[in-house]
Amino acid sequence: MKISYNVTGSKRKELVQAISRELETEAKYCGAPGFAYEVGGLRIDRDGTVSGPDNRGLIADLEGLYSLVPTEKAYETAGISATPSDESDLEPRYTEEELGLGLHHCDPIGEDG
Secondary structure, three states, rough: OOOEEOOOOOHHHHHHHHHHHHHOOOOOOEEEOOOOEEOOOEEEOOOEEEEEEOHHHHHHHHHHOOOOOOOEEEEOOOOOOOOOOOHHHHHHOOOEEEEOOOOOEEOOOOOOO
């Protein structure tokens, strides 16, 4: 993942401290020339860009608990898609019964037996 917060100085330190608290891991300052921090397999560069393995839960916690809203998000793996991944998801979720004389009755699957 590569999540950009576009923060520097004390705001970047707040970001690093929040990540450290959430991961329950100590932050390590790497110094010159990159001036980056490393926390639990994540790297926070001088511009406040967090890179490392995907951790959507951490990013959600940073936003919800610490009001740290990213300016840009890029994940290695695809997230949950709004489109169905299987054709069976497109099938109707009800049963249809013909009552005769051209009348039909529909019941949602699982309702009343």
